Amino acid sequence: MRETMSIQSPKSSASLLVVSAHAGDFVWRAGGAIALAAERGEKATVVCLSYGERGESARAWREGKSLTEIKEMRRTEAENAAKALGAEITFLDAGDYPLQETPELVDRLVRVYRDVNPTVVLTHTQADPYNGDHPAAARMALQARVLAQAIGYDAPGEPLGAPPVFSFEPHQPEMCEFHPDVLLDITPVFARKRAAMECLPAQQHMWDYYTDLATRRGVQLKRNAGPNLGLPHTTMGEAYMRLYPQVTGALA
Amino acid sequence: MRETMSIQSPKSSASLLVVSAHAGDFVWRAGGAIALAAERGEKATVVCLSYGERGESARAWREGKSLTEIKEMRRTEAENAAKALGAEITFLDAGDYPLQETPELVDRLVRVYRDVNPTVVLTHTQADPYNGDHPAAARMALQARVLAQAIGYDAPGEPLGAPPVFSFEPHQPEMCEFHPDVLLDITPVFARKRAAMECLPAQQHMWDYYTDLATRRGVQLKRNAGPNLGLPHTTMGEAYMRLYPQVTGALA
Amino acid sequence: MRETMSIQSPKSSASLLVVSAHAGDFVWRAGGAIALAAERGEKATVVCLSYGERGESARAWREGKSLTEIKEMRRTEAENAAKALGAEITFLDAGDYPLQETPELVDRLVRVYRDVNPTVVLTHTQADPYNGDHPAAARMALQARVLAQAIGYDAPGEPLGAPPVFSFEPHQPEMCEFHPDVLLDITPVFARKRAAMECLPAQQHMWDYYTDLATRRGVQLKRNAGPNLGLPHTTMGEAYMRLYPQVTGALA
Amino acid sequence: MRETMSIQSPKSSASLLVVSAHAGDFVWRAGGAIALAAERGEKATVVCLSYGERGESARAWREGKSLTEIKEMRRTEAENAAKALGAEITFLDAGDYPLQETPELVDRLVRVYRDVNPTVVLTHTQADPYNGDHPAAARMALQARVLAQAIGYDAPGEPLGAPPVFSFEPHQPEMCEFHPDVLLDITPVFARKRAAMECLPAQQHMWDYYTDLATRRGVQLKRNAGPNLGLPHTTMGEAYMRLYPQVTGALA
Amino acid sequence: MRETMSIQSPKSSASLLVVSAHAGDFVWRAGGAIALAAERGEKATVVCLSYGERGESARAWREGKSLTEIKEMRRTEAENAAKALGAEITFLDAGDYPLQETPELVDRLVRVYRDVNPTVVLTHTQADPYNGDHPAAARMALQARVLAQAIGYDAPGEPLGAPPVFSFEPHQPEMCEFHPDVLLDITPVFARKRAAMECLPAQQHMWDYYTDLATRRGVQLKRNAGPNLGLPHTTMGEAYMRLYPQVTGALA
């Protein structure tokens, strides 16, 4: 069982890659998973395909800011949030609303995969009727992962393995075909997630919204873990959906 | 993270419960998981709701055996197979073809749950158009698990926690709404599974059929694990479907 | 290819069994298939689990008829309709609204299967939010078919083979998870179906409704067959849903 | 029934078209159906959109072969396999990993449809999380089929009829929303399929894998056909998914 | 359009029926809808099939209360909550954990329907892997509604019309196949819902949980209504799933 047990426990070579359509998404939806990875001493990398400059910056537009100012502001905020979580962050500046799917952008993602060599990948759901950029990002993240696995694909680096992929939770999960396959206990790092959220002042109403969600998922986590594990009353959770079968050496 | 890591690693109090409609099902479909648990020193318990005396003993009926003889034969074979896997086995002798769902039988299962106190539960899929006893067993196994959780349910023992439940693989998975959420590496115990299968001589054609299936699931397991883990060419697998969200402290 | 081609072409031993919740259902929903079988010289048998005396005889109740009168009237009408289609008909008189699922009624159906030895089975959909008797009939028809296959099931006759099962079209197909997998060309026998419908005078408004439906399914049949087959403008159709994989020697 | 029976039985004008993303796919997944069509004296045409030069030639890349050499090698192998099955083969050389969906490539496929005038079409599933080229090929095959039906589409030849379309079986069927709607008896031509597989020496481990799959699908075929048909113990099968309703003159 | 507009606007004869498995469910899940109906001067009736005495009274059992005491306590609390919402309440005392589905209990529900003559019906979801009593209650509520529509069903009163049915939101919606088809604005009556919740002191942790949920559904309601409607920041919502097509005279 040695070789499969190693799948479960964090390896020193563990590397988390988060593919985010806009600056900000990774904080609300995956901040806990990122902070947990960082806490374990693993490498965590966030790739923002765009700054969310058009679709997710309504207040700044209403205040009359320019496109350049908005992108700069969003970049700075996202860098601060990534730092608070313990992650590196890269911006591809591919534009949003709409985020166009192009072979070139997919190729850039392939190169990210080859470079980062992730052991776990997080991205958006493949459906989201409220925001077309989210599924576009997910489709490209998934396509690039498969391409990066091929030795014949012309990009630097070694062929990628088969890192598991998880969808993080969208804003209206039931409308996005999101089923919480995995409930992640983020209690130990929730303070860091909250701190990262507070790096995004323009969306202050989201701080409580996603704190409440973490509480709600925490309640469900305790319900599914059972009383016998003695999880604390204040358990906080994040929900994920697993896209490929889990590979394991022991059912649990 | 201490409290949730303990979910993943086998605890000394770990206890596996397999609810099987007929004697035999647990061998073909979950023999690897049972042997792995036994190998880890955990308790493994199989409950057979019936002997499969009417629906799964065609050869014996053609040979003119009596009902009593058939039940006795099936019981002995199942006991031998359980022994080969390292499991205890109990027979409720509730009759098959059809296996009738009754409050009394559910109550007996509640008492089994309270007694065995499982940390993992395995049973049939909830759909199977080829064999109505399988979903009947699954429905009762699931109902009894929920009832056993209630302190107000009148049965001896402590209320059950919330053990995860997995469906094991049916004969024609695509017809039974079976999706392989979990691929279990049974390589280290495959020889024991094969030995247990060989305790069922009346179904000799199944020995190779389920060996081939284990090979096939093993190929998929390696494909999903990725080449980097270096799993051996001879990896053998069993597929499972997870019925409740996985609770974990780390995505992997 | 010889042994499998025989699956496709009507054998002299071909036998059609229709399991209908109420007297009447088989006419509207499967009259074409029944008449086609009869026309080919095959045996066609209709089993009505009830007369539909409570749930489908509103007019008679409003006219003040007694339960006995209504059952008698429905029986006579259904016998006439079956005769018009060329089928034998049996009534189990199990009561409707609700049609109760009982082991005894399933056992009676097993005996019907063993006796009729069908090569094709037709019944209701497994979902129908407008009429619970329909799925109840379907569940019993499906369960009895599986039980009848077991040599160990204690009923007279030989074990059943594996006749394909089709759901016929419910009144509101989209609400009943009905997908038209098979479009049956009933043009050659539509006049017989119409004549059978006219044996049910209390539901005269249905005559045109189901004639229109046959036209509609006929249009779709031509659309799916393609213009090259030269089906006539007046093609009439019935839609069916296939519950088990089709077994064939040639894709078509 | 005359006009519809002709749908079922092979016509002299029968023509099978297989749209394959890569050279090789058609052998593993549809070799039996192709050989059966050839055996019946029908025309069988395989269109390979790419050679699979980047995504499915890992060994050649590891051996240091050039792109040109790999394409040549794959082409030769595929030609040999097609010959073994009795099919003609065409290569569109559109590139793989990724296979890009373009209007031009769809237009080329429309012209193939108009030229080949297929009466049956086989292609990939519309989902495949392990290989994006497969659904891309399926989407283009389906779109081109519809376009070829329009008299107003500007391409040589007569408008296409409405040939039925089947998805052939992907490598991990449950992950690709593949449901085996049709089980095809390939026993009479399995030796030819095996011979065709052996034309692909680089993927020798697949020979046994797909032989085992044919055995497995054969077991299920016998199970669904029922014991009464007396299919031999060595029945071999291929599974298909039907994308449009079956049009027929008789339920079977 | 006169006749259909009346469907939309509350009629003086409007009557809301809520079928609840346990005392308590109707408060958390449908308290807003009940209070809105009462506020509009409509009749609102809650039917509790059981008191939830075994499955939802863990604290009382741990405190050593007797079954009789627990039922009495639950009854009083539920009566207080119903009063706070403005609804009448009836208890069928059919027992819980498990709530057994019987023809007799369904018949009692038919009589409730005939008596209350509801124009809107609310009940549980048809799936709930955490609590089998909930789907059992839903199945009986749905079956009884159909039976009550039949003039031939032997129970006092006039045949029921076709009142729309809504599932209210379960505890873990994504696990119960719950899709929020309808978002109900309960802002005007939220204070009454909160007051009703506070009538259930044993489940104090639920007060905030369901207040948070109302906030969350309110945020989604505003999102789906659009900014132009000017809904207040404090909008509170309840989510429902519609089981039959909406009938209307105007799309909105």
Next chain:
Amino acid sequence: MRETMSIQSPKSSASLLVVSAHAGDFVWRAGGAIALAAERGEKATVVCLSYGERGESARAWREGKSLTEIKEMRRTEAENAAKALGAEITFLDAGDYPLQETPELVDRLVRVYRDVNPTVVLTHTQADPYNGDHPAAARMALQARVLAQAIGYDAPGEPLGAPPVFSFEPHQPEMCEFHPDVLLDITPVFARKRAAMECLPAQQHMWDYYTDLATRRGVQLKRNAGPNLGLPHTTMGEAYMRLYPQVTGALA
């Protein structure tokens, strides 16, 4: 309740937008909804992405008409039909068979949204295996609606609100994942819909087909409304599928 009741009743600012792949679609599938809106004094706008010149004008092509003639003819017919319904109509002339999805065409639709400021949107289903232009139109209509909501999207006019979107009924609903969530009573305007259909002489066989469909949906509408509403025997209906949750102040 004031603010939400206004959602239900037609406001003077109400504006209906119909996005149609081809000239003609809006008549068969949404003519009743359009006429109802016009009758209520609301603005109704139809946008035809193409004339359906290649894919839906078979007769004209067979008669040897030129592309220019066909487009002109289709335009005139569609203008007449729109006039008969009381709607304005715009043609984007983007070409059909295939209707190509491009950023430019989506941008043109965004500008239509900003200009028309719809309060209700109707378009095709997102699946249609018989006509790829239909889902392409739907995807673009949905994407443009989301883009038009963003203040940062660079197009004239105010950001759009969140108008509800409905799919109208495709030709073969069960094949297009169409579920009739809403049954619209079009009785008062059916004569106008028929008159509009008769503006399309090339498709005369469709006049009766869609009249029959309206009758059929009318029967279902009465069935779902219940007998108590006293809808006339001649009720005519159109079916729609709702893509976002309904927002309301009262369940009905």
